[in-house]
Amino acid sequence: PRYQPLPQQRSTQSFSTANASGSTSQAASIIEAVEAGTTALLIDEDTAAANFMSRDRRMQALIAQEKEPITPFVDKVQQLYRDCGISTILVMGGSGDYFDVADTVIAMENYQPAEVTQVAQAIARQYPSDRVSEGGSHFGALTSRVILPASLNPSKGHRDVSLKVRDTDELRFGTEEVDLSAVEQLIEPGQLRAIAAAMVYAQRYYFDAQKNLSAVLDSVMKDIERQGLDVLSDRVVSDFSGFRRFELAAAINRLRSLKIRD
Structure with missing residues (x-):
């Protein structure tokens, strides 16, 4: 659900490596958690692969989608909930791309939480990211192993x-x-x-x-x-x-x- 064919047309439908990248490891960990029956994912930006989480409009313009094997999580997170019933809680402060897909946004100030969903949505409308969704219409099929x-x-x-x-x-x-x-x-x-x-x-x-x-x-x-x-x-x-x-x-x-x- 997250990877196109790798370089040299290596399929990700049955893929194995002893030296996985950060994005490959994170994608595998998420699919493994889904297979194990999780109902929620907790993801901290500090320990996530940046190129797995999002791809901004400038990078999309430089590297076309058909040349980039990674499908950004920002384009799959809503499908994960809609198709699989799995929620995602992200802790992040470096990318506003998720404002477009978040159901709830909570800001922390002096260790105190504040619900700011409407503010985040207004910001997303005022400053559109102009990125193109690369996730397709469905999360994708999961293989039973x-x-x-x-x-x-x-x-x-x-x-x-x-x-x-x-x-x-x-x-x-x-x-x-x-x-x-x-x-x-x-x-x-x-x-x-x-x-x-x-x-x-x-x-x-x-x-x-x-x-x-x-x-x-x-x-x-x-x-x-x-x-x-x-x-x-x-x-x-x-x-x-x-x-x-x-x-x-x-x-x-x-x-x-x-x-x-x-």
């Missing part, structure tokens, strides 16, 4: 399961290091320990090359809801902390050995 269970291998050497965590930034799953430093919702190492165990649990009981990722997340979270976090381990544990399906999905999606099929 099936994880191949053999690509989630927690073994290392003679150990059937080897799991280690480092603070809230990284977990080692077998021989693979999973970088979770940008998953800001993780606040406690016990969450990573539980997520690592949940990945093994999902690989053992639910990833069967038939169920899609969303269905597997449903099953794992239902088991935890019914039986508690202890269901994730063969032994009684006291160092697991609760997590959401979104953090589990983030860990699975950041596993470099992951292989999928449509």
Whole structure:
């Protein structure tokens, strides 16, 4: 929904890279969150890719749409809500392009919020951006992905399961290091320990090359809801902390050995 064919006509319908750009990473993270069942996105301008968020009229004039693979988020954000029912909350102070598509605008002054939607809309009318929408008429189709269970291998050497965590930034799953430093919702190492165990649990009981990722997340979270976090381990544990399906999905999606099929 966000990318045209890449240079050399590489399709984005089935695209993989070990060295993604900031805009590619952000686009993938949003689609992964949608796949995991999110109902809202929280995006901070400070940690967003500028060329992913918007493309002003001057840049559109310099680089024609057919030569630019990225569809700016500003042209997809309304479609995301209309077609998928997913809201977006943006924290930003550098671009007024979103005034044209925002349902609500809140300004902060001395840490106090003020609703300024009508003011922002008046400014948008007074100072039109003159940019051309590049988002088409619909958000776009989402592919249901099936994880191949053999690509989630927690073994290392003679150990059937080897799991280690480092603070809230990284977990080692077998021989693979999973970088979770940008998953800001993780606040406690016990969450990573539980997520690592949940990945093994999902690989053992639910990833069967038939169920899609969303269905597997449903099953794992239902088991935890019914039986508690202890269901994730063969032994009684006291160092697991609760997590959401979104953090589990983030860990699975950041596993470099992951292989999928449509």
